[in-house]
Amino acid sequence: MASPDLELQGAIIARLKADATIAALIGSRVYDQPPDGATFPYFTIGEAQFLRDDATCVTGGQIYLTMHAWSRAVGFPEVKRIADAAVESLHLAPMTLPTNHLISIMHRQTRTFRDPDGLTSHAVIEFVANTEKPAA
Structure with a gap:
């Protein structure tokens, strides 16, 4: 059985690449690690933390x-449109994972800022997902 966060990452990438609004904004440029010289704008999957929270007869977190x-x-409008489209696509989205069960995924916050290079607008979008492993 694969880790829930790895399975969720795959489902998120597939969902974002299939989303028409996202495609209109960034094409299929959704990356785990962007290639060298990636064309802007684009979207990346960042850090993940899994906190196990088992209960009687349920393994999850x-x-x-x-x-x-x-x-x-120039400015923040483009990066905010991309972030908003990702939030609309993923918040409370029903996604199927290969071996785990996604109970929910919810948007927590979005922050936008200018990167130190002075040229790049950057949005950090945070979600929390609840998962469980099906009973054996």
Whole structure:
């Protein structure tokens, strides 16, 4: 059985790449690790933390996810549109995982700022997901 956060990452990438609004904004540029010289704007899957929270007869936990939107357009509008589209696509989305069960995924917060290079607008989008493993 694969880790819930790895399975969720795959489901998120597939969902974002299939989303028409996201595709209109960034094409299929959704990456785990962007390639060298990646074309802006794009979206990356960031850090994840799995906190196990078992209960009687249930194995599960919370996954805290961080994702990033990147833009070189002037100002914040483009990066905010990308972040908003990702939130709309993922918040409370019904996604199927290969061996685990996604109970819920909820948007927690989005922060936007200018990166130190002075050119790149950056949004950090945070989610929490609840998962459980099906009974054996």
